[in-house]
Amino acid sequence: MKELAIEPRGILWEENFISPEHEQQLISIFRHELDWPDRTGRQSLHYGYTFDYKTFGIDPEIPYKEFPDWLKPLIPTTEGRPPEQVCLQYYPPGSGIPPHVDAHMAYDQLYALSMGAPVLMQFRKGKTEERVDVDLTPRTMMQMKGDARLHWTHGIKKRKTDTLADGSVRLREDRWSITYRWLREGECECGNVELCDVAQRRNGVEKEKRSLKELTEKDALEE
Ligand SMILES: O=C(O)CCC(=O)C(=O)O
Ligand SMILES: [Fe+2]
Structure with missing residues (x-):
């Protein structure tokens, strides 16, 4: 993976993590074979352990969910062990995710694979005005570490279009992402x-x- 030469430091990037044909097969599974929660906006399906927002740890009430066959070839192999938690998310056009840092106590390494339509992700340094847009292109695996992981927030604005660096306006369309999380050992x-x-x-x-x-x-x- 190569690091993007931008602030924040710590965004690692691998284009074509999967082929366009593989992406189309996955999207067909996402559209037709999965039971999504019945709600509007961003929707999530969890695999592996489930995060408990009360304790910032693993939810002992929810049993471990095996990775389905379609997910197995998409698991990164660069951390020495499979991730403890994997989350598939669907973003209908116009949806987003509020700016956040993924919990430091629970998680160490974070990866995200993008599929479907591209979208701008905004990184923001704390509460300052420093903001950087990163275009999450389909089939790219992104790793966040260092500053990008710990000291900048990331989020996707709720809107129907993205205005790109060259001024062109791009319509949002269906997007899916898979995020991978490894539990932290120690604090x-x-x-x-x-x-x-x-x-x-x-x-x-x-x-x-x-x-x-x-x-x-x-x-x-x-x-
Ligand atoms: O959809 C993405 O690419 C990232 C989602 C995200 O930041 C998260 O689930 O914590
Ligand atoms: Fe996140």
Whole structure:
């Protein structure tokens, strides 16, 4: 995989991860053979372990879901082990995903494979004005690491068209992506209190401990 020569650093790129014929076969499976949740906007199907948004870990209530046959050849082999979690998402035209960083505590490496129509993904450095659009072209496998993974948010705007760098306007069409996540061994040590759930939790815990200490000291004084 080659790294894109842009800010944020840490976007690795492999075009033609699958052939156009393979992509068409997959899209046909996605359209006709899968049971999608009955909702509008972006839809997701999970394989492997399921993420628990309450604990930021694996949801012990939901059993491991084996990778289906169509997914097996699409699993990256560059991390030394298969990902613990895989998510197939469908984006109807006009849908998107709000800016976010994928949880630091739960996940380490992140990859995403794009299929169907291209779409602009916006990377944003914290809450600053620094924004960079990356065109997610179909059949490309992207890896996010370093700054792109930890210190910039990423998202896809909800809109019907994308305006490209050359000024041309491109209509959104059906898009699918597969995101792959490897669980982190040990805690994230990046220390970014603005974006890292580990740093936030530690900060919160420390604050809480301090206020408890202050309270007990105050109580002791008042006694
Ligand atoms: O659809 C994509 O390419 C990326 C989706 C994403 O950022 C996520 O699921 O966390
Ligand atoms: Fe994400």
